[in-house]
Amino acid sequence: MIKDAFKFSDKALAEIQRYISHYPEGRQKSALLPALHVAQAENNGWVSPEAMDAIAEILNIQPIEVYEVATFYTMFNLKPVGKHVLEVCRTGPCCLRGADQMIETFKQKLNIEEGETTADGMFTLKPVECLASCGTGPMLQVRETYYENLDSEEAVDQFIEMMRNKEVETPEWAK
Amino acid sequence: MGIKILTEHINVPGIETLEVYRKHGGYRSVEKAIKTMTPDEVVEEVKTSGLRGRGGAGFPAGMKWSFLAKPEGVPRYLVCNADESEPGTFKDRVFMEKNPHALIEGMITSSYALGANTSYIYIRGELLFILRILEKAIAEAYAAGLLGKNILGSGYDLDLHVAPGGGAYICGEETALLESLEGKRGNPRNKPPFPAVKGLFQSPTVVNNVETIASVPWIVNNSGAEYAKIGVGRSTGTKLISASGNINRPGVYEIELGVPVEEFIYSDEYCGGIWKGKQLKAVVPGGSSVPILPADLIMKTATGEQRLMTYESLSDGGFVSGSMLGSGAFIVFDEDQCIVRNTWNYARFYHHESCGQCSPCREGTGWMERVLHRIEHGHGHQQDIDLLVSVAKQIEGNTICPLGDAAAWPVASAIRHFREEFEWHIKHPQEATAPGAVYRGQLAAATV
Numbered sequence: 001m002i003k004d005a006f007k008f009s010d011k012a013l014a015e016i017q018r019y020i021s022h023y024p025e026g027r028q029k030s031a032l033l034p035a036l037h038v039a040q041a042e043n044n045g046w047v048s049p050e051a052m053d054a055i056a057e058i059l060n061i062q063p064i065e066v067y068e069v070a071t072f073y074t075m076f077n078l079k080p081v082g083k084h085v086l087e088v089c090r091t092g093p094c095c096l097r098g099a100d101q102m103i104e105t106f107k108q109k110l111n112i113e114e115g116e117t118t119a120d121g122m123f124t125l126k127p128v129e130c131l132a133s134c135g136t137g138p139m140l141q142v143r144e145t146y147y148e149n150l151d152s153e154e155a156v157d158q159f160i161e162m163m164r165n166k167e168v169e170t171p172e173w174a175k
Numbered sequence: 176m177g178i179k180i181l182t183e184h185i186n187v188p189g190i191e192t193l194e195v196y197r198k199h200g201g202y203r204s205v206e207k208a209i210k211t212m213t214p215d216e217v218v219e220e221v222k223t224s225g226l227r228g229r230g231g232a233g234f235p236a237g238m239k240w241s242f243l244a245k246p247e248g249v250p251r252y253l254v255c256n257a258d259e260s261e262p263g264t265f266k267d268r269v270f271m272e273k274n275p276h277a278l279i280e281g282m283i284t285s286s287y288a289l290g291a292n293t294s295y296i297y298i299r300g301e302l303l304f305i306l307r308i309l310e311k312a313i314a315e316a317y318a319a320g321l322l323g324k325n326i327l328g329s330g331y332d333l334d335l336h337v338a339p340g341g342g343a344y345i346c347g348e349e350t351a352l353l354e355s356l357e358g359k360r361g362n363p364r365n366k367p368p369f370p371a372v373k374g375l376f377q378s379p380t381v382v383n384n385v386e387t388i389a390s391v392p393w394i395v396n397n398s399g400a401e402y403a404k405i406g407v408g409r410s411t412g413t414k415l416i417s418a419s420g421n422i423n424r425p426g427v428y429e430i431e432l433g434v435p436v437e438e439f440i441y442s443d444e445y446c447g448g449i450w451k452g453k454q455l456k457a458v459v460p461g462g463s464s465v466p467i468l469p470a471d472l473i474m475k476t477a478t479g480e481q482r483l484m485t486y487e488s489l490s491d492g493g494f495v496s497g498s499m500l501g502s503g504a505f506i507v508f509d510e511d512q513c514i515v516r517n518t519w520n521y522a523r524f525y526h527h528e529s530c531g532q533c534s535p536c537r538e539g540t541g542w543m544e545r546v547l548h549r550i551e552h553g554h555g556h557q558q559d560i561d562l563l564v565s566v567a568k569q570i571e572g573n574t575i576c577p578l579g580d581a582a583a584w585p586v587a588s589a590i591r592h593f594r595e596e597f598e599w600h601i602k603h604p605q606e607a608t609a610p611g612a613v614y615r616g617q618l619a620a621a622t623v
Contacts, residue, residue, distance in 0.1 A: 072343065
């Protein structure tokens with residue numbers, strides 16, 4: 001089956017080119033991780049095989065070189081996700097301040113398990129490891145924003161309510 | 176109140192702008208180094224300072240710099256390790272977020288010392304919002320002639336770029352970081368060759384932690400000898416400590432190395448004591464990788480000496496009764512915390528983060544996680560405890576990079592100091608798996 005090629009916006013292409021310019025000639029592959037971040041932001045929060053092929057073409061590398069990297073790093077979602085991906089920290093220091101309870105509360109309130117997306121497509125619950133915010137845990141990340149001290153049911157309720165009415169963040173380069 | 180080398184101006188409004196940063200003495204070290212010192216003189220000052228790598232290993236920074244190979248006609252690189260991912264550690268994030276120019280100043284002065292004309296800050300992908308802050312500050316520095324061609328009219332050129340990771344703890348290991356910076360999977364490289372000989376793009380490279388690089392300007396401004404006067408013995412200078420867990424005042428604190436651990440935990444200047452009036456049970460003093468210590472051994476060494484916040488004092492007693500300063504991530508456990516659950520949590524982390532390259536780590540971390548999972552969930556066997564010790568021993572020292580050690584130490588030390596608690600979990604599965612259940616038998620004896 002031949003699928004439509006992935007098309008980056010002009011701003012996205014410019015952002016990838018900007019990264020390529022940071023590296024010596026012939027080392028354009030170094031821009032691969034930034035390019036994957038750009039692709040994810042352009043593609044509703046996940047990186048499709050078509051997007052990876054487009055990156056391979058831009059960087060003049062084999063598609064497998066993109067796949068093997070995209071599957072290694074945990075930030076890249078390789079399947080469609082909800083509008084807001086809640087990356088909840090599940091690591092030790094956050095657990096000392098109630099991360100296990102926070103994750104349980106999210107599961108109950110959103111009626112999903114870890115790794116799942118709500119039926120309305122609004123939220124995906126994605127447990128992640130330490131986000132370097134241990135002093136303000138329990139916490140989570142959505143796109144480029146940290147939400148901290150979610151240490152009670154009320155705090156989780158307020159957060160969910162706030163996110164329901166929130167548009168997806170536009171990254172700096174797309175503004 | 177000790178001296179503040181890194182955080183003196185961190186809360187000044189607008190310090191993230193070049194203008195305010197310069198008003199508070201920012202970028203003086205760049206002028207001093209480039210206009211009045213040779214690169215080797217800067218390296219000498221850093222050697223004299225005794226500054227040790229702040230990412231966790233504590234290797235003398237000046238010595239690392241002096242290993243850098245300098246073949247004719249080959250570019251050299253300085254790469255800043257801002258991949259801060261060690262559980263419990265958040266000092267670099269807070270520092271870069273609030274005071275980005277301080278890191279950039281350190282990068283320029285250090286790059287000059289090493290003869291690098293292109294330098295990179297590799298930042299973990301989750302911190303894209305800080306990458307934006309750094310890039311904004313870098314743009315200001317370019318506009319002011321502090322970066323780019325012919326810096327301050329000296330003839331020295333430097334380009335500085337920020338590169339994001341993609342979510343992988345292993346990329347904090349310096350050779351995995353370099354692989355990642357080249358757009359590859361973060362598999363650590365075999366050493367030798369060391370990065371000082373063949374690093375980024377096969378060129379000589381120095382990789383330093385954010386805090387290490389940010390300490391260089393003060394050393395250049397005030398001399399290495401002055402820096403060496405701060406601290407205790409071979410633990411010179413100040414250190415950023417990320418304090419987390421069950422304390423009243425979690426946060427990042429800059430301490431003069433040598434502050435007593437007891438003061439750090441209980442003083443209102445730092446952690447402010449254990450929260451909710453509870454008792455202290457244990458501390459992991461240097462990030463999740465380092466051995467956990469029960470309350471009595473974190474306060475005093477096995478020989479009864481007061482434990483200090485220094486590299487030497489925290490490791491006094493080796494792994495039998497000591498731990499490590501590591502990255503300075505000070506994680507505090509109160510009496511209600513379950514050591515088995517926490518050890519399982521850390522084991523899951525290392526299993527998740529193992530790159531899979533070396534069999535002992537790839538298989539061993541999963542094995543430890545599964546055994547700890549069954550103990551925590553009431554299905555353990557008595558022989559599981561020795562099994563865990565044996566698996567940990569077989570991982571340790573048998574891998575390309577230190578992730579294997581980092582996975583083995585928390586398990587081995589938890590069993591060493593809290594064996595009774597593991598035994599109780601196995602003997603009393605029903606009690607142990609009840610909600611909120613915690614073994615308290617060892618607590619009375621272990622509390623000071």
